[in-house]
Amino acid sequence: MSVNACAIETSGLSKSFRGVRAVADVGLHVPVGAVYGLVGKNGAGKSTLLKLVSGLTPQDAGAVSVLGRELRPGQADSRLGVLVEAPAVYGRLDAFENLMNRALVLGLPNPREACREALELVGLDARTAGDGRRRVLWPRGAYVDDLSTGLRQRLGVALALLGSPEVLLLDEPFNGIDPTGAASLRDLLARLSRERGVTVLVSSHVLAHLERVCTHFGVMRGGFLVRELTAEGLSDACAVHLVLRVDTPERAVAVLAEELPGLTVRVLPDGALSVAAPSGDEPDRRVLSQTLLGAGIAVTELSASQPDVEAELVRIIDGREPSRSAGEKNVWGGDVSGPGGARAPEPGPGGAPGPGRG
Template sequence: MNEYILKTNRLSKKYHNKMALNKVSMAIKKGAIYGFIGQNGAGKSTLIRLITGLGNPTTGTFELFGENNERMIIEARKRIGTIIEGPALYPQMTAAENLEAHRLLKGIPGKDCVENTLALVGLQDTGKKKAKDFSLGMKQRLGLAIALLGDPEFLILDEPINGLDPMGVVEVRELLKKLNKEYGITILVSSHILSELHLLATHYGIIHNGELLEQLSAKELNEKCQQYLHIKVDNPTKATTIIESHLSTQEFEVMPDGIIKLFAYVDVPGKVSKVLTNEGLVIEEFMPKGEDLESFFSNRIGGVQHG
């Protein structure tokens, strides 16, 4: 069985004289929630359009479910559910009528899937209420229900939380977690909101100006953003012994230049400095450090853009 749902190989897309996507090579493992993050215009939607068949690459290739020839990729796309640029809803129809219309368009046999899918996204009790009267969160859930018709193995969602109020964001996030955990659906979700993806994603890809800057797991991101106390003293060896014996922790790392990164006691730094001083150490540098999520992202894309 193929380990990867999607792999791209130097995928590029050029519009007129602008490279919207520039030699992007990314990989999404089966079972992942892949947070595809970048500013508006970074290339997220362009890549999604190529994968879903709404555009053709200028150069490069991709594999979908291990398939890489055009005929087999077209067949593999039947295993995908998508929301691109907002869900396509019929505003004058109820939730059930919307799903029935899309079921017929997709040629999915049997009507049971309509009721089952509505229940899955929590819209089974909307009755005769029309989609135009739904909240934004309900509309997004209905869009997800449409994407879920046909039991897809891979969901591709382009900015699914855009414009949602906080409650709507929570609703969509929890639903995506449920679909991933309970139904084993692999999810690619694009967003420019790193703080929200951090509560959802298992893996990340950071894109900027059409180029994929970095791929990393949630564990790797958390490690890079971990807060710590930066400590420089006149005797690092003695300091580590004191930290172990007096503060009862081994949650530290000694760098080649003698700087100590202490990952414990970040919320009570005074306790650490007092212990070190009482034991006769000279503290030369002592400060909290560590990136937050927004600064991590900003540093990867080169900070504020000019011009």
């Protein structure tokens, strides 16, 4: 499989529930080995998208391909490990029994060992604490019904990890997990991707966790996947940039594109210009001012700004992202309007697809 091959690829994926659109025309591209963070507001369609990809819910239209194999609507792939919404667990069984059941369903050759390994990976095994005492993190025999949300969530992740899946789909895996456990889970996802080449598609509202672990991001809004970008691209967007106010923004963009082609220039929603250098360093203010003044463009304000990744993601989620400059490339190296483009039509009024680019 080539470096840029997609572990998960969808096209035109759509699903409605009783006439209410949940996912619309989604073209998702998750590269092999990536940790792909799916973000968006409540009701944006993240969970439904994960269910469609995993085959738990059949789509109304569109195609899903996992590791090069196209799946029929409602068809699952045993190479997937899935935790969507609440963990599917039998409340009157203990954790190990739940894992055993899943291991038997999957036909794992050594189910008991696989269950122990999964429990250990999510920190639910019995282990020795730093003070030398045996600390039982998961009381054997305790019904799952009697356990906290966080422990159940850990069990859900353990269930998804059973059988060493090549692709993990995790929906809100950090829900209810304590800070230490969440950090461990985050590190585990990064380690699985780095060491075992596991592709992870994870949706979460905890952007701070995603920011640390994700290599790629997808932003959903109103059922549409409105943007796909790499962590690098996101970092670039968060590099120090200058915010300028000029009397003729469109002309300034053209002048800067011609005179200083290395700079990335965006027009912000409020009409100001954002100018960033490819190195991530602050662009030279003097050169910038002189270039614009030389072209007869008055600069009324010039200041430096550096948003953090979380704030940038929130801006995209809220639809307050700046318009793109000409020639800007999408995250997979292609033009944003090219085939399989990462940009979906913006939802129009009343939720109907807007006239945006396809």
